[in-house]
Amino acid sequence: MEAEALRVRARSRQSFLLRRLHSLSGIFPVGIFLVSHLWTNAKALKGQASFDRAVADINHLPLLPLLEIFGIFLPLGFHAVYGVKLAFEGRVNVVRYPYSRNVLYTVQRATGLVAFAFIGFHLWEFRIPKLLGTMRADAFYPTLEAHLSSTYHGFPVLVVVYLVGIAASVVHFANGLFTFSFSWGISLTRRSQRLFATAFGLLGAVVFAMGVQTTLYFATGAQFPAAPDPTSSPTFEQCSVVDPSPRTASPPAASSASPRTP
Numbered sequence: 001m002e003a004e005a006l007r008v009r010a011r012s013r014q015s016f017l018l019r020r021l022h023s024l025s026g027i028f029p030v031g032i033f034l035v036s037h038l039w040t041n042a043k044a045l046k047g048q049a050s051f052d053r054a055v056a057d058i059n060h061l062p063l064l065p066l067l068e069i070f071g072i073f074l075p076l077g078f079h080a081v082y083g084v085k086l087a088f089e090g091r092v093n094v095v096r097y098p099y100s101r102n103v104l105y106t107v108q109r110a111t112g113l114v115a116f117a118f119i120g121f122h123l124w125e126f127r128i129p130k131l132l133g134t135m136r137a138d139a140f141y142p143t144l145e146a147h148l149s150s151t152y153h154g155f156p157v158l159v160v161v162y163l164v165g166i167a168a169s170v171v172h173f174a175n176g177l178f179t180f181s182f183s184w185g186i187s188l189t190r191r192s193q194r195l196f197a198t199a200f201g202l203l204g205a206v207v208f209a210m211g212v213q214t215t216l217y218f219a220t221g222a223q224f225p226a227a228p229d230p231t232s233s234p235t236f237e238q239c240s241v242v243d244p245s246p247r248t249a250s251p252p253a254a255s256s257a258s259p260r261t262p
Contacts (some may be wrong), residue, residue, distance in 0.1 A: 025079045026176045038211045048141045111172040118165025148218040159219045167212040174204030220246045
C-alpha cells in the first residue's frame with residue numbers, strides 16, 4: 001500500500017514538472033522564436049535585399065547549428081509532442097461548462113494542434129530542404145513568393161494555409177502567455193489578470209498583423225494597407241514644401257523706359 005502511494009506521488013510529481021516545463025518552453029524559447037521569425041520575415045516588406053540580409057545575418061551567427069538544435073528544435077519538439085499528448089488526454093466539455101477559463105483551455109488545445117500541423121508543413125517546405133542541401137538560404141524569398149502567389153483553380157490555397165497557421169500559432173502563444181502568468185503565480189488578482197489579458201491580446205494582434213501583412217506581400221507584391229502616394233494629389237505641386245521641378249532664374253524684365261540722350 002505504501003509503495004503504491006509512493007509510485008502515485010512520483011507520477012504526480014513527474015506530471016507536474018513536465019507540465020511546468022511544457023508551459024515554460026512555450027514562452028522561451030518557442031514563443032520568442034515565433035516572434036523573431038515573423039519579424040525576420042517582415043523584412044521582406046522592404047524588398048528582397050533586406051530579407052536576404054536578415055537571413056544572412058542569422059546564418060552567420062556563431063555556433064548556429066547548436067543554437068538551432070538545443071535552442072529551437074528540441075524545445076519545439078518537446079513542446080509540440082507533449083502538447084499533442086495533453087490535447088488528446090483532456091476532455092472537451094466547453095459546451096456543458098462554457099466558462100471563460102474552459103473556453104480558453106479548449107482554444108489552447110485546438111490552436112496547438114493546428115499550429116503543430118502548420119509548423120510541420122513549414123519545416124518540410126523550407127528547413128528540411130535546406131538541411132538536405134537542396135535549397136539555399138538565398139532561395140527562401142523567391143520560393144515564398146512563388147508558393148504564396150500560386151493558386152489552385154483560381155483559389156489561393158497556400159495563402160489561406162499560412163493565414164490560418166499564423167493565426168493559430170499567435171493565438172496559442174498569446175493565450176499561453178496569459179495562462180503562464182497566473183499558473184506561475186505572476187498575476188493572482190482579477191485586476192492583474194484583466195491587465196495581462198489585455199496586454200497579451202494586443203501583443204498577439206500586433207504580431208498577427210505583421211504576419212498577415214508579410215504573407216499578403218509575398219502573395220500579391222502589395223502592402224496592406226497601401227501607403228498613399230502624395231504625388232497623386234491634385235494639389236501636390238501647390239502644397240508641397242519641396243517643388244519637384246528645378247528652379248531656374250528668370251531673365252530680367254526688359255525696361256520700358258527709353259534710353260536717355262545726352
